[in-house]
Amino acid sequence: MHGRSILAALLVALAIVTGGITAVSAQGSTPIPAPAKGKGDKCVAPTDWMRRNHMAALLHKRDATMHEGIRTPKFALKECISCHAVNGADGKPVTVSDPKHFCRTCHDYAAVSVDCFECHASRPGEADKSASAADPGAQAREDTAALGRYLEGHKP
Ligand code: HEC
Ligand code: HEC
Ligand code: HEC
Numbered sequence: 298m299h300g301r302s303i304l305a306a307l308l309v310a311l312a313i314v315t316g317g318i319t320a321v322s323a324q325g326s327t328p329i330p331a332p333a334k335g336k337g338d339k340c341v342a343p344t345d346w347m348r349r350n351h352m353a354a355l356l357h358k359r360d361a362t363m364h365e366g367i368r369t370p371k372f373a374l375k376e377c378i379s380c381h382a383v384n385g386a387d388g389k390p391v392t393v394s395d396p397k398h399f400c401r402t403c404h405d406y407a408a409v410s411v412d413c414f415e416c417h418a419s420r421p422g423e424a425d426k427s428a429s430a431a432d433p434g435a436q437a438r439e440d441t442a443a444l445g446r447y448l449e450g451h452k453p
Contacts, residue, residue: 333399383395383398390420
């Protein structure tokens with residue numbers, strides 16, 4: 298296919314998609330995603346590229362770190378979280394439990410769910426749970442200790 302007809306086809310597809318979004322939002326049921334702008338003036342890669350490829354970049358980075366021990370700041374999840382932090386009413390960055398969280402703005406809309414934040418901190422300055430995830434025993438020991446403290450306070 299000629300490049301221009303591909304473009305035309307894409308534009309038609311986009312028009313259909315946009316029409317769909319407008320229809321949905323007119324009913325007021327699903328807000329159009331409006332991700333907050335990150336800090337500074339640019340992302341770690343061109344914005345358009347990031348929109349389409351951040352998932353692959355993150356997963357690739359994760360695999361490189363986990364399997365090959367490669368640690369580079371580019372595409373580090375902590376950096377995304379730090380630069381894309383969105384403050385809540387209390388002036389503190391929200392966690393992923395808040396729909397305003399940067400990573401949720403599009404994911405909620407696209408019905409994508411990521412499990413990353415079960416281990417990784419979803420706001421800056423918060424301890425990563427990935428450390429204990431790397432050592433599942435640590436979580437178990439912590440749970441056991443907590444249970445011990447609880448029982449200590451509830452002796453018959
Ligand atoms: C140093 C700050 C910074 C870091 C680090 C950063 N970003 Fe960004 N990001 C931005 C800015 C600023 C924009 C908006 C740029 C623009 O307006 O063109 C952006 C845009 C985006 C967008 C597009 C949002 C939209 O409006 O459609 C996505 C997705 C994104 N970033 C994901 C990530 C991910 C994932 C990471 C970590 C791998 C990351 N960013 C790291 C600053 C950052
Ligand atoms: C079961 C816990 C767990 C889950 C779930 C998880 N990770 Fe990780 N992740 C880890 C651990 C542990 C490391 C290694 C920590 C380190 O070495 O810094 C890691 C490292 C990473 C790294 C490399 C370090 C960095 O920040 O550059 C990236 C990127 C990453 N994970 C992304 C993801 C993404 C994206 C998801 C969701 C799709 C995810 N992880 C889900 C535990 C988890
Ligand atoms: C501009 C909108 C947008 C923003 C902002 C955004 N995402 Fe995404 N993300 C998507 C879309 C759309 C998909 C699904 C793509 C697909 O299905 O191919 C996705 C998929 C993913 C996936 C892969 C999920 C899977 O199971 O395959 C990961 C991991 C991910 N995003 C991480 C993040 C993180 C972390 C952030 C915040 C730093 C973020 N995204 C912010 C739009 C966004």
